[in-house]
Amino acid sequence: MSGKRTYDEDDDFSESSNSSGYDDDLDDPLFGSSKKTKTLTVAKRKPNEKVAEEVSSMDHLAHLPTGYVPDVVSKMFHRHDFSYLELKPDHASRPLWISPSDGRIILESFSPLAEQAQDFLVTIAEPVSRPSHIHEYRITAYSLYAAVSVGLETADIIAVLNRLSKVPVAESIINFIESATVSYGKVKLVLKHNRYFVESPQADILQMLLKDPVIGALRVDSANLTSSNGLTTAKAPTQGGLVIPGTKPGESSDNVEDIYAAVVGEKAAQEEEDDDDAFDAVHSFEISNDSVEVVKKRCQEIDYPVLEEYDFRNDQRNPDLDIDLKPSTQIRPYQEKSLSKMFGNGRARSGIIVLPCGAGKTLVGITAACTIRKSVIVLCTSSVSVMQWRQQFLQWCTIQPENVAVFTSDNKEMFRTEAGLVVSTYSMVANTRNRSHDSQKVMDFLTSREWGFIILDEVHVVPAAMFRRVVTTIAAHAKLGLTATLVREDDKISDLNFLIGPKLYEANWMDLAQKGHIANVQCAEVWCPMTSEFYQEYLRESARKRMLLYIMNPTKFQACQFLIHYHEKRGDKIIVFADNVYALQEYALKLGKPFIYGGTPQQERMNILQNFQYNDQVNTIFLSKVGDTSIDLPEATCLIQISSHYGSRRQEAQRLGRILRAKRRNDEGFNAFFYSLVSKDTQEMYYSTKRQAFLVDQGYAFKVITHLHGMETLPNLAYASARERRELLQEVLLKNEDAAGLEVGDDADNSSIARKDGLKRAQQSSAGQKKAKAQRTAGSLASLAGGEDMAYVEYTGNKNKELKEHHPLIQKMYYKKGKK
Structure with a gap:
């Protein structure tokens, strides 16, 4: 509480400025007798009807159940009173508590179910704080978008939360989950055989999209219609046959079904499988390649954001890249778990993977490239990291050195084969100024090709404007962002959800340190x-x-x-x-x-x-x-x-x-x-x-x-x-x-400084602007008189500069006079 509450003669509450939370003359803040204790005793005699009328007007208590009449203490604590929530009989064995007001989830990390619960919560919620014993998560619209993108259904999310929660999941949370997931992930944009298809498991959603005047006009008639409603129907994609390099066939991929089975129980999961046959088909219609951006924008406007997937195994047009992990390379369990979120249905999902520094983000990106096996472009933040990415590719996989090209200010290379790998920096690709001949030649090479996969290293530091230029310049089917810190001081981190895709996985730093994967x-x-x-x-x-x-x-x-x-x-x-x-x-x-x-x-x-x-x-x-x-x-x-x-x-x-x-x-x-x-x-x-x-x-x-x-x-x-x-x-x-001053670079924290300095330089170098005659600075008379080891010095400009402003005849006369 920000201030103490007192009860005055008008039978109302007022707030004083004491920030301690209790009276100054209170001997014991918990048990001592004071005027505040008496105040609460008197206030409790207030009629419940009057309290109920005051509470009913508070928006922040809208999550309260109908008919609930709080006492005066509830009013003091505002939205933090959850005494009306009834604990389940076996609440001690359940690890979660969910706040009905703001979607906060508290996890007991010492619970036997904590490990399975963490995997589930990382999928549906944003980690807020994860110290040793108590973890805090928060359900947001973006986190639910990410959950739906990896295959979780609305009913599954609510069912697992109910099973893990110590109290029944509040109606406000259920409504929020349903409203946030009603349209997310229902529409996908898939590239198959170099043709773009808008795909959904629900035919009525596609029919609704086709009735839209913008999307309906962009549809391309397909010859292989397999249903009477004008849509193409096919079997839903599965991971069957796809093995991520660095893992052994048959190993647990820890996908959505595994998480659901772990927290719900094998029996319940088996019952769910009986109903899956009704949803193993997907419907789609084709759109032209030129209309992809228009369709994505229109779907965003009507609240059906498009999820991008790349059916790389059926891409016959783009040549395969001869790349695979070396037999000695084995990826760690958390790396495998992050990749399983990307390739869960046998296609490549675009999104962001968050791993701590030193946990092997580079190897995750390399393994993803070895799985897709198409031309790859890697973008980094500096030329040093470019050389390190090149060295890591040659160290961990079988790609030949001649198939790896580097594009920096010092190296402007191009691979000579049909498919290959290019490593460059964001600034080299996003540069809009005049380029050298060699640099422009490489850029033409990059923009004229169709890339299967683009890896965006340290994606959080890239300003949004530069990143948009990169995405529009390079045509890539699948995008993977890698970062350790998905935070920005300018609060623009949410832009990445739409520029790249949702967050697919985020690891626990302390958990990896305890297991020896990163330093302690x-x-x-x-x-x-x-x-x-x-x-x-x-x-x-x-x-x-x-x-x-x-x-x-x-x-x-x-x-x-x-x-x-x-x-x-x-x-x-x-x-x-x-x-x-x-x-x-x-x-x-x-x-x-x-x-x-x-x-x-x-x-x-x-x-x-x-x-x-x-x-x-x-x-x-x-x-x-x-x-x-x-x-x-x-x-x-x-x-x-x-x-x-x-x-x-x-x-x-x-x-x-x-x-x-x-x-x-x-x-x-x-x-x-x-x-x-x-x-x-x-x-x-x-x-x-x-x-x-x-x-x-x-x-x-x-x-x-x-x-x-x-x-x-x-x-x-x-x-x-x-x-x-x-x-x-x-x-x-x-x-x-x-x-x-601080060294300025192209990252999130420096973007404002860079903009100010750039504006200042642009103003100074703009055409027709004269150099300032004097510069005003704050000082003191003591420094001017030499009191601080400083001296006053006058500078005289060059006379030749003055002559340039006169007529040529006057300049000639002045020159002769000076010569005499």
């Missing part, structure tokens, strides 16, 4: 007190300069130096992250370590990364935000973060992912370490708390370290004297505000 990480937040000199300037400087001051805090520098020294002695490989390029260079040069940022040449990047992985003398590297995503450093066991992008949850999780890959050393509880260095009593502490929200929801706990024992006695400790700290402070203050 100790997370810590190190509080670094600001020195008196730096904090004095911090309080008086502008916001951007403040950022530079708390990043360059000498105590933070010493903590970084101590942690590097400590973990190098343990034999760890250390990555230090800094978003601020100036701080990155200062830290790295002072400590004598290699560093990579946006301006580092590609060849130098590869040399530094290879030395870090294989050279025992290079145990620490400094990275800017170019290392946040798609850089594979399996040897890294320790990560230190000295500056970050404000409150970005995504960046925190992506950086943790650099050390999440399973480690060889398992001789201790924690085998990887994540340190976030934060300057105390600054804005950085607020941002740090926001950044940790996503990882805390995944089950990670951050340990707060207020003092590093032994740091003061470290040999050659930097900035140990007051003189060194003052010199550093003067150097920081002399830097302009550009040095306090």
